[in-house]
Amino acid sequence: MIMKKYTKYIIALAAVFASVGCTHFDDMNKNPYVVYETNSESFVQPILYNTRKQLAYCDYYIFGDLMQYTINTNFENSAQLVYNYVISENFINQMWTLYNQFGNAQYMLATARKECESDKGNPAMVGVALVLRSWIGHLLTDTYGNVPYSKAGIIALQGNEFDYTVPYDDQKSIYIDLLRSLEEANACFAKAQEKVEAGTLTSANFNPICDFMYNGDVEKWRRFGNSLYLRLLMRVSNKAIEESQGIISLGDEFGDINVVAKINEIYDSFLSGEGDYPVMRGIDDSARVQFSSKDSALYTSFYATTSGNWNGEAACSTLVDKMLINYKSGKENEVNPTYKWDPRYFRYFTKAMGAPSQETREYLSDYFDEKVSSLGNSLIGRYPKGGYTGDHIGDLKMDPAYAILNYDEILFIFAEAGVRTWIPMSQKAYKDLYLDANLQSILQWQVGWERATDYYTASSVEVINWMDYLDDEFDYNKALETVMRQKYVAMFWVGVEAWADYRRTGYPVMRTNGPAAMNNGTLPTRLRYPSTEAFQNAEHYTNAVNGWLNGDNNMLTEIWWSSTAESKAIRSLGRK
Amino acid sequence: MAGVGVIIASTLQGVVTDINGNYEIKATPVQELQFSFIGYKTESVKVGSRTTIDISMVEEAQAVEQVIVTALGIKRDEKSLGYAAQKVGGDVLASATNSSNWLSGLSGQVAGLNIQQSNTGGGGTTRVTLRGESSVDFANNTALFVVDGVPMYNHSTTSDAGGEGSLNAIDYGDGTGDINPEDIENVTVLKGPAATALYGSAAANGAIIITTKSADKLASKISVTYSTNLTFETVNTSPDLQYEYGQGTRDDYYYFVRSTDTGKGSGYHPEPSYSNQTGLLSWGPRMDGTLYYQYYDESAGIGGSIDQFGDFRREATPFISHGDWFKDFFKTGHTWTNSISVSGRINKRNSIRVSVRDSHSEGIIPNSPSNMQHVALRTRNEIAKWFTSEISLNYRRNQRDNIPVSSGYSAGAGIMYSLWCYAPNIDMDWAKHYWLDGQEGVQQDTSLTGGKNNAYFVANESINTQDRDRIYGNVKLNFDIYKGLTLMVRAGLDSQWDFRTQRYATSTQSDPNGFYREQMIRSMQYSGEFLFRYTHDFKHDINLTANFGGSIINRKYERHQQWADNLKNPSVYTLANSASLVKTNNYAERRQTNSLYGLVQFSWRNALFLDVTGRNDWSSTLPASNRSYFYPSVSGSVVINELADFGRTNGLVNLLKVRASWAQVGHDTKPYRIEEYLNSTAFPGNVTTPTSKVNGLLLPEKVSSWEVGIDLRMFRNRLNIDMAYYNSKTxxxxxxxxxxASAGMTSVFTNAGSIRNHGFEIQAVGTIIRTKDIRWNISANWSINRNKILELGDGIDFWQVAGRGSYAYMYAYEGSSLTSMYGRRYKRAPEGSYVIDASGKMVDVSGQVVHDMNGSPIINEEIEYVGECMPKWRGGFGTSFSWKGLKASVKFDGQFGGRVWSETNWALNYRGKGIATLEGREGGFVPKGVMQMADGNYKICDYEHTSTSIQAYYQALYARECCEANFVETSFLKLREVRLEYSFPKKLLAKTKVIQGLSISVFGNNLYCWSKFPGFDPEAVTMRGSALSPGFDLLQMPGTASYGGSISITF
Structure with a gap:
């Protein structure tokens, strides 16, 4: 029979099929171009770069216009006029996307903690992770108020039993954890130092390739961490004093702290260069993320933004009035003989013209050239008056270093604490701190990066002239306002800082209810939660909105640390 | 049978059978008798020594359509099928064989089949779906292509940095068209899961089974066919562009200086030499010949002349329309194809067919040449009586020298993005000189596009090349093992190498330093299968066929990219010319599916049929615990006319079949979705967590469906009707x-919810005239599909299926369809709103658009439902008429209902280029609708827009943010094909003794489109990332009409 004859072939065939079984399926489903686990330091640079890049987008499109640094001339649609407090859903969502980086920081922290379970682990990495997480965490809560925090960003750590709905925490408890985290980070850095001294760790520093900011220098991370701690202490100080005489309980490990005492402790460390809380000691310590147009890995958010769109962001008179003194801002482009100017101005902008915020299109048309086009006009052809070419937000487009926290900021904070008499010091002492803060800010903007073009480089004479002016006009009766005004100037494009200071102190006093102002004529106290939350995180979102927001996802409810009597009173001065 | 003509072949002698079917004729034993009757196959019988010759006539139509190729290459009698399967003969595709993609020939031919392309010319991706969208991942919903029994490995890969979903995608094609259409014997469309249950996961959305020609049915020993055809392609549709007003804005500024003006506004520059710009907007003055200083180009002598001192002086020239600025960019494309096939039947046991096809084409976009070669070999050898082998082998080469970035609103190198920047008052010829004088190769001239990329610069300098080689084929061995038992063993291979380059020249808007990228994609599919088949005829007319088989399909895919993101020297496109570190990006995946399956068929008296199948798959992409999954199907049919007589003898009802089926098919996922990993970043050694959560508990997706259908053939098969209702649930x-995002990732892979598709299909073919010389056929088909989300996962309110920025979204909510579109709408007066008119009467204004105090429509902030993007129904209609060798055919098809979000509509009207924006340009205009007053009450809109504010009005009306404003109808009716073919009579050709067949045809495809669609082609979809995405027209390319002719000659 044929069948018998060929049975052996059939059996052979069956054997071939049987041998190519499922045995390699697990290997087959492993991605060969990724890693399945790595060490904690591998997360640092991506978190720094991605967070600061996204934040710069928000600085440009949201916070710049919100804080009256800039006015966007290009948007035809009223839905995008941030300076009138109309903030589109697209913009609302931009800060929320930072949760991705928050998740990375959580993953890094978990990895670093696991590393520390062995003796060889470097506690400093836990510190770095905590600093990064605290940075992103405060950006989120300062923007939206109560936000997902304690259970946020951990989906990657949850294995197969994951929960993609995340509860919202109230801002006070978030701040308690932020402060606690930075205490812990400082302790971790100290512990790493001890391990090095004890010889169990060769070096506390980590691989420079993982950290373009400080090249893995853990000492600098510690100073950054404590400076961030100082920033957040100041943020909650008024509220804590009003609420509980400045006492905040950080839980079992770190106990109760007094915010004023803590600021003093940090100030002492700053003065002495010793102590438990080392902070930044010069502009070289500033936390800044360097971008580059030469390397696509380091592009800014604006690398491909057309110059037409980029040019559409004009200077706002609120800022210009503080930087160009006696300059007839606006229509005539005239220079007054007594004109004095801040050397940073032409770092920020290339045009000496400022337009007011919250005005109608018709009114603003006098400030903008609508009649002349230049290359790259993408929408309608409005430009700030004065000249046809050139960017007018300086070199923030291509090769900037965007600041996370500049050295000058801590000087401003110490000066403010001095004015408030929280840190006991003489009037001259806080004035000196104030002047130094301004000078350091100017220097920071001078040396921050190489300019591609030389529109302007301030000479030392011009810096001295401006410093003399600041010195002369300092009024001890208005010391707080002056300090906060100049801090506002210095906080240009430093994330949410200017907005946070405004909500905390009310300074600088700004008009907020101009003719075109929406949002009840109030500068938004927070951004709305993204509308996607209503779908994607429905239960927790509803709880949050029905809770502290009284049922309305608005931009008027005071967040925890901003709802102080002082702040509200000063902010109301801008509503006339 | 009465009336059958009986003639002696090659003579004129003949008789007709009497009423009882008897006949008498005198013939010699060497002669041949021919029996013929209309509608039946002509039979020839050698007389031999017989004195009585009885034959039974076979109905022609049935004879032709009887056998159909089903899953696994099993040939079946069509009437035995319990599911919908539709066969399309190679001749139906005839005209389409000459177009850039033969698949387009299926358009409108098959009920329930939908073909979508992105209009990028030959070689582009074709999205073929059957019976709706079954899965949330659109890339997962396309039909499987099977060539000679082996599934093709078709994939498309974006080469864009933006990755999936990017608007800057280049359509490199997905390989579905990689077959020589002239090799196609026929195509069977298996629509539902029941039909394809044996193909497993990949065929859950139906399958297109392609059988290629072989030589084993050849009449003569050797046959050579040569055919050549030339096809021309032109833009066939155009948006409703206006040709009355030119560039500029309404508020007295026109970007250039009017001759009589002394200047307005402080930005005015008194020298007429100042501005040489056009803008994106066309709200300028009427093109009535008024003199203006306009665009000038010294070297081309435009906009001025050389004065007596030899200097170029700008001159005011008439402001006029120079014709169709948009269409002028496109040229007439052409495709010239030559193919030759040699078929040989060496003896009854061995046959071979070789075909070669060579095609050269140039698309409608300047500088877009491509060519293609295809070689195919097919042999059949009967090595022993019990052992045959069949080999099918194909080599295909695609070389495309420049694939345009087809669509998308992006500052990259999109042709359409650039084109929408031109103004009606320019002559496209001006733009052809696209480098600035003295800066050739360094700086493009963007004067005519308001600073955006010059379209000719993009076409000529932003070049995307592709070289693709593909080899696919299989070896099949058939063994007759025992009486009724056969074994088929087949091994297949599908291997592709795809080398691509992309270049941006220096001064490209998005990448001022230019870039150069290379990408190598390598894919390989090995497949092996076996199939035992046992057939047995029992007593009592019971017949059993059992099949048992198994297969392994292993796929490998690799992608290696090298990018030079900044060029050191302009116009030097090598990786070595990179100004920064060359970036590499690599990806690879492997996957395998092992399967075992069985099919048992029962039949009784050729009247009752029952099929039962079962298949178990093991997929490498699923977690170990869920890797193995089984799915069954049952289908049956009853041929009622075999059981009861419906007057078959008088030809009333020839076939009445009722069929029903139920099936379940499992569906796996993509690799790497079950185990957590970290993504590498652009920073060496640094990582991030991915943005999508993997899930180690994934289950296979299941599609369950049932289907009922009727197949009715009447009047001697002159009217065939096939109807089906199906219901499938994922x-x-x-x-x-x-x-x-607060979870830390933005999406999670999960098994969530279920989706239902149900619909109705009807297909009818009628033969109106059927005589010896004349035949007139009419065919029509119609289909309707409804999609509904039955449930979403726990705690999930909706899925975002697709989206375009913050302008338009496709959301799936429970109870609505998967393809529902959402976005912002105009504010409308609520129900019960009224106004008091002048006479004091209350007028109901509910639902009217509310305008603000400046007379602009108000757009709601909320995201609301705006409509459905899938059409309500689709249909096709065709007729063919033949008289002797002359055959003429016309086909129409269309769809009704369905709207898409159109960025083209936005560009057209927001920028003032569409005729919809003409009203009120001069003399103003009062919008229809109401205005809301400060007290909340409404009044009839009385804001009169002036010729100045009319721009602001239209820009608010067509705001991109307003989804409703740009949500446009896609209903259409297309004249799909007109074809005229003449085959020379065989008698005439017989005299040449060499030529056996000669036919000439002329044809036109997509000749006309009736549609309200404001863009180019209501059918076209957009390429995003590596997938075509329905529902969004993102500055799509024009549709094309093609005209051509071909000559085919057989020796």
Missing amino acids: TNALASMPVS
């Missing part, structure tokens, strides 16, 4: 579900 739908 459960455990695999979705990448968007979640709150």
Whole structure:
């Protein structure tokens, strides 16, 4: 029979099929171009770069216009006029996307903690992770108020039993954890130092390739961490004093702290260069993320933004009035003989013209050239008056270093604490701190990066002239306002800082209810939660909105640390 | 049978059978008798020594359509099928064989089949779906292509940095068209899961089974066919462009200086030499010949002349329309194809067919040449009586020298993005000189596009090349093992190498330093299968066929990219010319599916049929615990006319079949979705967590469906009607579900919810005239599909299926369809709103658009439902008429209902280029609708827009943010094909003794489109990332009409 004859072939065939079984399926489903686990330091640079890049987008499109640094001339649609407090859903969502980086920081922290379970682990990495997480965490809560925090960003750590709905925490408890985290980070850095001294760790520093900011220098991370701690202490100080005489309980490990005492402790460390809380000691310590147009890995958010769109962001008179003194801002482009100017101005902008915020299109048309086009006009052809070419937000487009926290900021904070008499010091002492803060800010903007073009480089004479002016006009009766005004100037494009200071102190006093102002004529106290939350995180979102927001996802409810009597009173001065 | 003509071949002698079917004729034993009757196959019988010759006539139509190729290459009698399967003969595709993609020939031919292309010319991706969208992942919903029994490995890969979903995608094609259409014997469309249950996962959305020609049925020993054809392609549709007003804005500024003006506004520059710009907007003055200083180009002598001192002086020239600025950019494309095939039947046991095809084409976009070669070999050898082998082998080469970035609103190198920047008052010829004088190769001239890329610069300098080689084929061995038992063993291979380059020249808008990228994609599919088949005829007319088989399909895919993101020297496109570190990006995946399956068929008296199938798959992409999954199907049919007589003898009802089927098919997922990993970043050694959560508990997606149908053939097969109703339900739908970013990732892979598709299909073919010389056929088909989300996962309110920025979204909510579109709408007066008119009467204004105090429509902030993007129904209609060798055919098809979000509509009207924006340009205009007053009450809109504010009005009316404003109808009716073919009579050709067949045809495809669609082609979809995405027209390319002719000659 044929069948018998060929049975052996059939059996052979069956054997071939049987041998190519499922045995390699697990290997087959492993991605060969990724890693399945790595060490904690591998997360640092991506978190720094991605967070600061996204934040710069928000600085440009949201916070710049919100804080009256800039006015966007290009948007035809009223839905995008941030300076009138109309903030589109697209913009609302931009800060929320930072949760991705928050998740990375959580993953890094978990990895670093696991590393520390062995003796060889470097506690400093836990510190770095905590600093990064605290940075992103405060950006989120300062923007939206109560936000997902304690259970946020951990989906990657949850294995197969994951929960993609995340509860919202109230801002006070978030701040308690932020402060606690930075205490812990400082302790971790100290512990790493001890391990090095004890010889169990060769070096506390980590691989420079993982950290373009400080090249893995853990000492600098510690100073950054404590400076961030100082920033957040100041943020909650008024509220804590009003609420509980400045006492905040950080839980079992770190106990109760007094915010004023803590600021003093940090100030002492700053003065002495010793102590438990080392902070930044010069502009070289500033936390800044360097971008580059030469390397696509380091592009800014604006690398491909057309110059037409980029040019559409004009200077706002609120800022210009503080930087160009006696300059007839606006229509005539005239220079007054007594004109004095801040050397940073032409770092920020290339045009000496400022337009007011919250005005109608018709009114603003006098400030903008609508009649002349230049290359790259993408929408309608409005430009700030004065000249046809050139960017007018300086070199923030291509090769900037965007600041996370500049050295000058801590000087401003110490000066403010001095004015408030929280840190006991003489009037001259806080004035000196104030002047130094301004000078350091100017220097920071001078040396921050190489300019591609030389529109302007301030000479030392011009810096001295401006410093003399600041010195002369300092009024001890208005010391707080002056300090906060100049801090506002210095906080240009430093994330949410200017907005946070405004909500905390009310300074600088700004008009907020101009003719075109929406949002009840109030500068938004927070951004709305993204509308996607209503779908994607429905239960927790509803709880949050029905809770502290009284049922309305608005931009008027005071967040925890901003709802102080002082702040509200000063902010109301801008509503006339 | 009465009336059958009986003639002696090659003579004129003949008789007709009497009423009882008897006949008498005198013939010699060497002569041949021919029996013929209309509608039946002509039979020839050698007389031999017989004195009585009885024959039974076979109905022609049935004879032709009887056998159909079903899953696994099993040939079946069509009437035995319990599911919908439709065969399309190679001749139906005839005209389309000459177009850039033969698949377009299926358009409108098959009920329930939908073909979508992105209009990028030859070689582009074709999205073929059957019976709706079954899965949330659109890339997962396309039909499987099977060539000679082996599934093709078709994939498309974006080469863009933006990755999936990017608007800057280049359509490199997905390989579905990689077959020589002239090799196609026929195509069978298996629509539902029941039909394809044996193909497993990949065929859950139906399958297109292609059988290629072989030589084993050849009449003569050797046959050579040569055919040549030339096809021309032109833009066939155009948006409703206006040709009355030119560039500029309404508020007295026109970007250039009017001759009589002394200047307005402080930005005015008194020298007429100042501005040489056009803008994106066309709200300028009437093109009535008024003199203006306009665009000038010294070297081309435009806009001025050389004065007596030899200097170029600008001159005011008439402001006029120079014709169709948009269409002028496109040229007439052409495709010239030559193919030759040699078929040989060496003896009854061995046959071979070789075909070669060579095609050269140039698309409608300047500088877009491509060519293609295809070689195919097919042999059949009967090595022993019990052992045959069949080999099918194909080599295909595609070389495309420049694939345009087809669509998308991006500052990259999109042709359409650039084109929409031109103004009606320019002559496209001006733009052809695209380098600035003295800066050739360094700086493009963007004067005519308001600073955006010059379209000719993009076409000529932003070049995307592709070289693709593909080899696919299989070896099949058939063994007759025992009486009724056969074994088929087949091994297949599908291997592709795809080398691509992309270049941006220096001064490209998005990448001022230019870039150069290379990409190598390598894919390989090995498949092996076996199939035992046993057939047995029992007593009592019971017949049993059992099949048992198994297969392994292993796929490998690799992608290696090298990018030079900044060029050191302009116009030097090598990786070595990179100004920064060359970036590499690599990806690879492997996957395998092992399967075992069985099919048992029973039949009784050729009247009752029952099929039962079962298949178990093991997929490498699923977690170990869920890797193995089984799915069954049952289908049956009853041929009622075999059981009861419906007057078959008088030809009233020839076939009445009722069929029903139920099936379940499992569906796996993509690799790497079950185990957590970290993504590498552009920073060496640094990582981030991915943005999508993997899930180690994924289950296979399941599609369950049932179907009932009727197949009715009447009047001697002159009227065939086939109807089907189907209902399919996807459960455990695999979705990448968007979640709150606060979780740390933006989406999770999960099995969530279920989706239902149900619909109705009808197909009718009628033969109106059928005589010896004349035949007139009419065919029509119609289909309707409804899609509904039955449930979403726990705690999930919706899925975002697709989206375009913050302008338009496709959301799936429970109870609505998967393809529902959402976005912002105009504010409308609520129900019960009224106004008091002048006479004091209350007028109901509910639902009217509310305008603000400046007379602009108000757009709601909320995201609301705006409509459905899938059409309500689709249909096709065709007729063919033949008289002797002359055959003429016309085909129409269309769809009704369905709207898409159109960025083209936005560009057209927001920028003032469409005729919809003409009203009120001069003399103003009062919008229809109401205005809301400060007290909340309404009044009839009385804001009169002036010729100045009319621009602001239209820009608010057509705001991109307003989804409703740009949500446009896609209903259409297309004259799909007109074809005229003449085959020379065989008698005439017989005299040449060499030529056996000669035919000449002329044809036109997509000749006309009736549609309200404001863009180019209501059918076209957009390429995003590596997938075509329905529902969005993102500055799509024009549709094309093609005209051509071909000559085919057989020796």
